[in-house]
Amino acid sequence: MSRPRILFIDAYDSFSNNIVSLLTTVLNADVDVLPIDPPHLNPKRAGFQDALREQVRPYHAVVCGPGPGAPDVDKDVGIMKHIWGLEGQDPPPVLGICLGFQSLAVSCGAVVKRLQTGLHGMIREIDHLTAEHDRNIFAGVSTFKATLYHSLHADVGQESVPAIEWQNAKWVSPPLFPDIVPLAWAYEDRGGAVERILMGIRHRTKPFWGLQYHPESICTESAGHRVIMNWFREAMAWNHATGRKTESVSPEVKVTEELESPILADAGPTTCSSSWLQGDGALASFGLDAKYLSKTIDIPLHIEVPDVVEILQDGGNEFIVLDSASAKLKRTGLDVRGRYSIIALDVDEALKLEYRTGRGYVTVRGPSASPAAQGSVKQVKLNQGQTIWQFLTDFWTERQIRSHGTPDPFIGGFMGYTTYELGLEGINVKLHEERHHDRADLCFAWVTRSIVIDHIEGSLRIQTLSSREPEGRQWLETTANKLARSPIWSNAIPANFGKAHQSSQLTPPHTPRARHTVPEIRAPDASEYESKVRLCQDFIAAGDSYELCLTDQTLITQPRSRSEGTLQSQGKHTSPSSWQLYRSLRTRQPAPFGSYIRLGGATLVSSSPERFLTFDSAGLCSMRPMKGTVRKSPLISTLEAAEKALHIPKEEAENLMIVDLVRHDLHSVCGPGNVDVPHLLKVEEYASVFTMISVVEGRLPPRLTGLDVLAASLPPGSMTGAPKKRSCEILQGLEGPRGRERSLYSGVVGYMDAAGRGDWSVTIRSLFRWDDETTSSINPSTLDATTGAGEIETWRIGAGGAVTALSTPEGETDEMFTKLKGPVGVFEEA
Numbered sequence: 001m002s003r004p005r006i007l008f009i010d011a012y013d014s015f016s017n018n019i020v021s022l023l024t025t026v027l028n029a030d031v032d033v034l035p036i037d038p039p040h041l042n043p044k045r046a047g048f049q050d051a052l053r054e055q056v057r058p059y060h061a062v063v064c065g066p067g068p069g070a071p072d073v074d075k076d077v078g079i080m081k082h083i084w085g086l087e088g089q090d091p092p093p094v095l096g097i098c099l100g101f102q103s104l105a106v107s108c109g110a111v112v113k114r115l116q117t118g119l120h121g122m123i124r125e126i127d128h129l130t131a132e133h134d135r136n137i138f139a140g141v142s143t144f145k146a147t148l149y150h151s152l153h154a155d156v157g158q159e160s161v162p163a164i165e166w167q168n169a170k171w172v173s174p175p176l177f178p179d180i181v182p183l184a185w186a187y188e189d190r191g192g193a194v195e196r197i198l199m200g201i202r203h204r205t206k207p208f209w210g211l212q213y214h215p216e217s218i219c220t221e222s223a224g225h226r227v228i229m230n231w232f233r234e235a236m237a238w239n240h241a242t243g244r245k246t247e248s249v250s251p252e253v254k255v256t257e258e259l260e261s262p263i264l265a266d267a268g269p270t271t272c273s274s275s276w277l278q279g280d281g282a283l284a285s286f287g288l289d290a291k292y293l294s295k296t297i298d299i300p301l302h303i304e305v306p307d308v309v310e311i312l313q314d315g316g317n318e319f320i321v322l323d324s325a326s327a328k329l330k331r332t333g334l335d336v337r338g339r340y341s342i343i344a345l346d347v348d349e350a351l352k353l354e355y356r357t358g359r360g361y362v363t364v365r366g367p368s369a370s371p372a373a374q375g376s377v378k379q380v381k382l383n384q385g386q387t388i389w390q391f392l393t394d395f396w397t398e399r400q401i402r403s404h405g406t407p408d409p410f411i412g413g414f415m416g417y418t419t420y421e422l423g424l425e426g427i428n429v430k431l432h433e434e435r436h437h438d439r440a441d442l443c444f445a446w447v448t449r450s451i452v453i454d455h456i457e458g459s460l461r462i463q464t465l466s467s468r469e470p471e472g473r474q475w476l477e478t479t480a481n482k483l484a485r486s487p488i489w490s491n492a493i494p495a496n497f498g499k500a501h502q503s504s505q506l507t508p509p510h511t512p513r514a515r516h517t518v519p520e521i522r523a524p525d526a527s528e529y530e531s532k533v534r535l536c537q538d539f540i541a542a543g544d545s546y547e548l549c550l551t552d553q554t555l556i557t558q559p560r561s562r563s564e565g566t567l568q569s570q571g572k573h574t575s576p577s578s579w580q581l582y583r584s585l586r587t588r589q590p591a592p593f594g595s596y597i598r599l600g601g602a603t604l605v606s607s608s609p610e611r612f613l614t615f616d617s618a619g620l621c622s623m624r625p626m627k628g629t630v631r632k633s634p635l636i637s638t639l640e641a642a643e644k645a646l647h648i649p650k651e652e653a654e655n656l657m658i659v660d661l662v663r664h665d666l667h668s669v670c671g672p673g674n675v676d677v678p679h680l681l682k683v684e685e686y687a688s689v690f691t692m693i694s695v696v697e698g699r700l701p702p703r704l705t706g707l708d709v710l711a712a713s714l715p716p717g718s719m720t721g722a723p724k725k726r727s728c729e730i731l732q733g734l735e736g737p738r739g740r741e742r743s744l745y746s747g748v749v750g751y752m753d754a755a756g757r758g759d760w761s762v763t764i765r766s767l768f769r770w771d772d773e774t775t776s777s778i779n780p781s782t783l784d785a786t787t788g789a790g791e792i793e794t795w796r797i798g799a800g801g802a803v804t805a806l807s808t809p810e811g812e813t814d815e816m817f818t819k820l821k822g823p824v825g826v827f828e829e830a
Contacts, residue, residue, distance in 0.1 A: 004029045004232070005246065007059040009080050011036045011067025011099050014723040015149070015660050017667035018216040019065055019097065024672035026225050027232050031672075032059075036067070036078025043074075043082060052079060053086055058246050061093040061235040064100030066214065068544045068726035070152060071102040071112055081107065084208060090244040093207035093235030095228075098150055099543075101210035105154035105201065108179040115197070116190050118151035118805035120546040121653030123219050126199055128184035129171050135202055137209055137230040138183050144224045146199075147217030147656065148186065149722075151543045151805065154212070156180055158196040166196075179204045186213070200227075207238040217660050218677050283366050283376055286351040287399045287446050290465035290754075292411050295476040297483070299453060299460040302491060305341045306583055308451060308460070309596075311486045312345060312479065314567045320344035320415045320445065322750070322759075323594040325586040325607065326686070327455035338592025339456055342410050342751065345449040345479075347599065352416075353395065354440035354600055355388045357425040362391055363440070388442060389711040396707065396752065399446070401465070403617035403755035410452055412465040413753035416444035416599060417763070420746035423715025429728045432736060439743075439770055443600030447751075449475070465754060517575050519558035519827045529816060530809035532734050539730050540805050547657050547721040550812070551735060551742065551800030554820055556767070556827050560774060560793040575793075578603045581767065581826050589822040593761035595749050604744055606766035607822065609686065612716050612748050613709065617756035619700035621709050623666065625658040625718050627651070627802060628683075628692030631818075642690030643683045650806045651692060652681055659694045661717040661724060668712045670698035706758040710748075716762045719746040721802065744768040745798030767823045769795045797823045 006029050010016045020031045034055070041051055056062055064083060069076025076099070083094055084107035096104040102112050125145050128138035156174040173181050184200030199212045209231055215224050238244070299308075305323045313319065324338030344350070352365040366376030382391060396414065421431055422441035448465040462479045466472030483489055529552055536548040561577040576584070582596040582605045591607040598604075615621035628651035636642055646652075659677060666675045679695040700709060721727035735742070745768065750760030773794045799819040801812050 004060045004236070005058065006031045007056055007062045008033045009036060009062065009064045009078075009083065009100070010034065011065055011069075011077065011080065012723060012725050013065055013067040013099075014664050014717070014725070015214060015216060016065050016067075017664040018660060019063065021667050021672035021675065022216040022225070022228065023063065026228050029060075029232075034079075036080055037075075038079070041079050043079065049082070049086070052082055056083070056086070056092045059092060060239060060246055061095070061232060064094060064096040064103060066098030066100065066149065068723045069099065070543050071099060071106045077103050084206075090242050091206055091208075092244070093238050094209070095231050095235075096208070096210040098212060098214060101201070101212045102150075102152060102154060104203070104208055104210040105156070105180065105198070108203065109177050110180060111155045112152045113155045114541055114543075115151055115153050115188075116195055117188075118540055118543075118546075119148040119188065119197075120151070120540070120804055121656040122148050122649060124148055124186045124188070124213075126184050126186060126213065126224070127170075128200060129182075135207075135209075135234050136183060137202070137227050137234060138200060139230060141226045141230070142223050144221040146213035146215065146220040146224055147660075148213050149217075149546050149657070150212060151541050154198045154201075156182070156198060158185075158198065170196075173204065183209075184211075207235060209234075214660075217656070218663065218680065219656055283351065283364060283378060286366070287448060287465065289467045290399065290401070290412075290448065291467065291469060291472070292401055292406055292463065292754075293466055293469065293472045293476060294407070294411075294461050294463040295480055296459050296461045297480055299458055300489060300491065301458070303489065305343065305453060306579075306586070307488055308453070308483070309343055310567050311483055311489070312343075312451075316346075316348055317598070318347040318350075318445075319596060319598045320347055320447065321582075321596040322415075323586060323596065324455060324592050325590040325594045326592050339454065340409050341453040341455065342415075343451040343453075344415050344445065344447040345451060347445055347447065350445040350447055352443060352445045352600065353392065355391075355422075355442040356438065357421055357431060357441045362388065387711070389707050392444065393705060393707050395446075396705070396754075399465075399754055400756065401754040403757070406755050407452075407461065409757055409759060410450065410751055410753045411463060411755055412448050412450055413446065413751060413755075414444045415447045415751040416442070417597060417602070417604065417744060417749045418442045418714065418747045419744055420715050420719070420742035422747065424728055424732075426711060426714050427725045427728065429725060429732065432732070432741070435741070437770070437772060439602070439772065440600045443602070445599060517559050519556050519575070521824065521827065522555045522557075523820065523824075524552040524554065524816070526813050526817070529813045533803050533807060533809040533812045535734060536730075536803040537805065537807065540803070545721055545723065545727045545730060546804075547654065548727050548730060548734075548803045549719050549721045549800060550731065550803050551719075551746065551798050552816060553740070553742075553745070554797040554799070554824060556795040556797070556824070557792055558795075558827070560791040576827075578605060578769075581605050584826040585767075585823065588825055589765060591765065593749075595761070597749065601771040602744060602768060603771075604749065604763065604766060604768045605823075605826075606749065606761075606763055608749070608761045608764050608766060609691070610718065610762040610764060612750075612760045612762045613706075613713060614759045615700070615706035615709060615752075615757065619702070619704070620697065621666065621670070621700060621706065622695060622697045623662045623713070624693050624695055625655060625662050626691055626693050627655040627658055627718060630690050632688055632690065636690065639683060639685050639690065642685070646683050646690065646692045647681070650804065653806070654802045654804060655681055655692050655694055657722050658717050659696060661722045662696045662713070665713040665717065666696060666698035666709065669704055669709045670700055674699045674701075705756055706752050710752075710758070710760065714748065715746055716748065718802075719762060719764075742798060743770075743796065745796070764798070765819065765822055767795050767797045767826070769793055795827075799823075 023031050064080045080103050123145050132139050156177050161169045181202045186197045186199045188195040202209045322342040324341045349367040354363040361379045361381045364378045419441040452461045462476050464472045558575040561575045567579045585607050589607040591609045593608040595606045610626045611624045613623050628646045630645045675698040747763045748760045752758035775792045799816045801815040
């Protein structure tokens with residue numbers, strides 16, 4: 001017998017893929033996905049009803065899914081509202097979930113109103129009708145709890161029923177709405193008064209059912225899956241009783257088979273091979289036919305990542321350093337992540353691929369051995385329908401090295417960053433019309449020389465991807481000798497040498513600390529931020545979002561340092577260089593995913609504590625959403641105390657919402673049934689805080705790579721809220737009405753190596769600047785030979801937090817300013 005077929009109507013929700021997975025696995029069904037606004041089904045066109053009827057005819061049943069907005073707003077529900085009105089003797093069986101449930105209720109005449117307070121990520125017991133009853137999909141289902149994600153609810157007059165009559169009245173069709181048969185309720189204590197919330201219904205005569213709760217959430221108990229099985233049993237019984245027949249899908253019927261996956265669309269053949277740089281022999285052959293070579297040495301205990309960089313790279317123009325600055329805390333049993341640090345060497349000589357959203361081409365930059373040399377630059381046009389991710393995949397495939405026998409975690413390959421705006425492109429959120437710059441939203445260098453430091457083993461691995469083995473091995477020996485002969489390596493000079501922002505090779509240890517100029521710091525206005533929090537809560541109350549990750553930016557301007565390329569201080573009156581700021585931040589705020597990057601016109605100094613995504617060459621990928629943090633204090637000094645402080649509804653709900661969103665993202669590429677949550681709402685201890693994390697894992701199908709899952713997961717859900725698309729659209733208006741962008745903040749930094757392994761972190765707790773945002777100063781006091789002849793640079797620091805229905809404007813504002821303290825402090829103490 002062939003598998004049953006279900007059509008899922010997607011309202012651009014960030015949990016839709018989880019529902020598709022649930023239907024596929026629990027019902028053993030094939031599920032096709034159709035958006036609420038498909039171009040070929042326009043309600044304003046003649047013949048729409050006939051076209052819609054033909055669209056659903058081949059399916060055994062239809063599911064109208066959740067989504068942002070309200071059921072009485074046409075653009076929010078699209079064709080969903082017309083499903084309930086299909087004419088004929090054999091309407092298809094339909095299940096509405098959340099927004100779909102509300103749409104069904106409205107079609108029956110009910111009014112949808114706002115809850116007193118929205119219930120997002122809240123887990124409640126479902127009071128359902130258990131007895132065998134006419135088409136009761138809850139029959140025989142034991143008591144269970146389910147996750148709620150809604151600010152609106154169906155008002156069928158339930159609040160007018162006296163408490164003494166409720167037990168008998170709650171399963172009876174309301175007098176004003178005879179077509180609605182209640183099947184389930186939930187109750188919310190509102191300070192003594194109980195709010196009755198309709199959770200399940202069926203239509204009196206038609207094969208329509210609805211669930212207000214989310215059956216697919218990770219925290220909806222598995223007993224609730226029986227409801228889905230009962231529904232489909234009733235749907236098939238209806239089809240049999242009415243003689244309704246399903247047919248094969250016509251070739252003309254357009255159905256989207258995947259959700260929010262920019263990679264999986266068939267773009268046809270591409271020309272992204274060595275031929276795309278025809279005429280540029282050096283660029284076309286860069287990195288091809290390389291062999292992995294390495295040499296491992298012990299690293300002295302007193303040597304840290306910045307020391308290695310200073311020994312080997314002083315004088316460079318571009319840098320990529322992924323620094324587990326908190327690794328030494330492992331000795332105390334804290335900070336369980338960040339075992340490795342990775343240093344890209346000779347980045348100036350690497351090939352770089354740059355892409356700006358909305359552009360139909362990739363800029364390929366050849367090796368540039370010095371700041372003055374521009375190297376070769378070529379713009380490669382993308383094919384029609386081809387994405388930047390497909391381009392990168394083709395580039396990587398030609399240079400892939402089989403992982404067998406290669407050491408973890410990185411052997412060379414892509415290293416770089418993406419901006420928040422690149423992620424917006426992937427979910428079809430329009431950017432501000434005017435972008436007053438030409439900066440890259442993605443910049444990846446193909447790194448062939450690098451160092452991996454294993455902080456647990458105390459080893460340093462020098463490695464290269466080289467097509468000329470003798471030259472490669474000679475480079476390994478030369479690099480190892482350079483390290484070993486450095487005075488600081490053998491501890492011939494004090495171990496704290498270089499820790500006060502001085503070069504370990506070029507500056508004597510007795511050099512006095514430079515007196516830095518005072519930067520101008522422009523922080524967000526607290527009252528304005530509180531107003532934006534209230535606006536966020538208005539959107540949440542209206543049903544447009546479950547959670548909004550609101551952010552703001554602090555701007556720091558200071559005279560530009562001329563010591564960028566030497567990793568050292570110059571002069572008595574100077575601004576701290578980006579390297580000095582990095583050294584200061586990693587000391588002040590050590591983190592497992594810190595970084596120092598100068599690449600593609602950007603400089604990033606980060607102490608990120610949040611890992612975004614990891615994947616291995618076998619296709620196992622993992623995401624670690626981090627929501628819920630409490631600082632250590634005399635009152636909260638133990639893990640037990642932290643668990644009590646964090647395991648409260650507000651904190652758990654924030655984490656749970658992102659977990660369900662991340663599951664949705666992974667399902668889009670891993671497929672139904674291939675995503676698990678091995679750790680949920682787990683509190684971990686770090687140097688200065690306790691944090692609640694969850695771990696979500698997925699298994700990629702053989703034809704996909706880590707680039708596919710990276711593309712499908714941007715921008716990071718922990719930095720957007722849910723549903724992702726609508727939340728990002730709202731945040732665009734709140735955060736950047738004058739065209740301001742988040743830029744590197746809320747983007748990701750990391751790598752995908754030639755063996756297919758990757759590790760990416762969310763760019764938070766960071767500061768960044770762009771080379772093109774440098775202006776000339778007319779202040780004579782800054783016209784100093786040590787400060788770039790009056791050039792003023794602008795650093796940006798983003799910070800924010802997740803706003804929910806339970807947030808307070810004052811609390812969210814305090815959290816934003818607290819997160820600013822670490823990055824801003826490096827300017828205040830410099």
